[in-house]
């Protein structure tokens with residue numbers, strides 16, 4: 181049995197799960213089975229922490245003094261993470277290092293808490309002084325009371341049977357149907373892409389039709405297509421590593437470290453556009469993409485499988501801090517699917533960031549363009565049809581916007597929380613370029629003439645969706661990068677115990693995911709130009725509703741875990757999730 185490093189009653193610094201912030205906590209006990217400590221925070225929140233998430237108060241303070249910054253303060257530069265300066269409605273947040281107990285729920289202020297508060301006051305005398313400590317409130321929700329605690333002791337084995345993962349410091353429920361679900365998705369997703377591409381080729385494509393006959397294995401594989409996909413990825417990788425463009429910092433990791441990312445996506449798109457223009461001018465025939473769509477998709481699929489295997493292997497050498505919460509269940513299929521490592525890198529080359537923003541996203545535009553060229557050739561047109569132009573322009577705008585604001589991706593769920601495994605590798609390299617292009621693919625053989633008023637109405641819808649999407653993403657991104665940015669001076673916020681606050685006005689006060697709302701309106705405008713004759717071009721809309729509803733609920737659980745009662749307060753203030761008064 182390992183020696184017990186921290187004793188019952190000892191005051192130590194405990195890391196708040198999922199963040200790099202440390203709070204003063206009191207050790208209540210040690211569980212030898214799970215090798216975890218039960219600790220209590222000042223508001224009565226009890227958690228089980230592993231030894232690596234605890235530091236002795238003395239060592240912690242001398243270290244943070246010598247650097248003159250606590251982990252919490254490091255997060256937001258020289259400001260204390262909780263310092264709020266604007267808006268009378270703004271409440272202050274709890275501090276990473278020391279917080280008053282003013283707002284601890286009265287129910288938890290029992291005698292144990294009183295002793296504890298006294299201990300805390302003594303310890304706080306040693307803590308770095310903070311400018312507005314007295315205003316701070318502790319708004320963590322008490323996780324468990326004593327009676328519950330008696331019933332449940334942390335146990336790794338027990339948790340894994342219950343479909344939860346104990347990953348470093350938090351119990352994370354398994355997602356996507358757990359272990360069985362992972363097998364299902366691993367088989368279903370590639371089969372579904374194959375099915376849809378085959379449907380798109382039919383004269384009467386309908387998702388409710390019987391599946392088309394399976395093509396022979398021979399016809400799926402093509403060396404040339406494989407070569408083109410490899411070349412494409414290598415070309416994009418070369419553009420990514422060029423020392424052109426900004427080096428942006430990601431959000432702080434659990435270790436407090438911030439990774440650097442080369443955000444030159446817009447430049448990469450421009451260079452690619454130039455290269456494609458030269459190639460077309462030199463006689464390269466883009467109808468190849470339409471004629472070999474299936475073979476190109478199969479090649480991309482094989483590459484995504486190889487990449488996922490590499491990432492799974494790579495994660496074996498990663499330490500627990502580098503693993504994603506939730507991709508570390510011990511079940512090979514689940515972890516392979518969900519991704520174990522948060523930021524797999526080859527030197528400074530970030531695989532997740534690169535795959536999410538470059539080959540698939542830029543490939544999406546190239547494929548759409550190739551479909552427009554094919555439509556013109558097949559139907560002897562001087563220019564693509566109005567529907568094809570709208571689909572191309574709308575989706576190009578979406579990608580351009582994503583690459584122009586590439587830095588914003590660093591605050592999204594995928595970058596901050598998800599591991600990089602099959603789901604994202606396949607999603608980025610196959611799903612995005614070969615299913616998001618299905619509307620253009622469909623239009624090649626299924627023209628849908630649009631009247632000018634119909635086209636104008638669709639353009640208006642797209643612009644409304646885009647406005648909501650862009651404004652809300654920018655609000656959140658600006659706020660996360662610099663909470664005291666003058667552009668947000670009139671915004672109301674709710675403070676949380678982690679030092680971050682939640683916006684409750686502007687778009688984030690309308691619904692909890694205004695960016696999803698804008699995205700959904702845009703998705704509608706992408707399907708409308710294809711008409712209502714078939715369901716295939718509506719696949720994106722249907723998939724997107726499912727994806728965003730699921731994503732929203734995943735984000736809800738994650739935010740509840742991170743922010744506790746502050747999140748509940750936010751949900752009360754902003755009751756609708758995505759669509760006002762509907763959902």
Ligand SMILES: NC(=O)c1ccc[n+]([C@@H]2O[C@H](COP(=O)([O-])OP(=O)(O)OC[C@H]3O[C@@H](n4cnc5c(N)ncnc54)[C@H](OP(=O)(O)O)[C@@H]3O)[C@@H](O)[C@H]2O)c1
Nearest residue numbers: 591592593594653656681682683684688695696699731735
């Ligand atoms: N086209 C596609 O296939 C596709 C698919 C998925 C998503 N998307 C788009 O990608 C973008 C990113 O989506 P995402 O799923 O990563 O979610 P997101 O909405 O960008 O990020 C969610 C995170 O925002 C923070 N947050 C939540 N409420 C907040 C508030 N009131 N104030 C401040 N911060 C708040 C929380 O993180 P912290 O508090 O930790 O910062 C939360 O975890 C969206 O625009 C979405 O529409 C597109």
Ligand SMILES: CC(C)CCC[C@@H](C)[C@H]1CC[C@H]2C3=C(CC[C@]12C)[C@@]1(C)CC[C@H](O)C(C)(C)[C@@H]1CC3
Nearest residue numbers: 369536578581582589592594603606607608611612
């Ligand atoms: C069913 C699975 C295979 C699901 C796979 C999901 C991924 C394809 C998506 C998850 C997050 C998405 C995303 C974009 C593209 C699709 C995903 C990778 C995005 C890069 C599209 C451009 C946007 O501007 C964006 C940068 C906001 C966006 C970020 C999230």
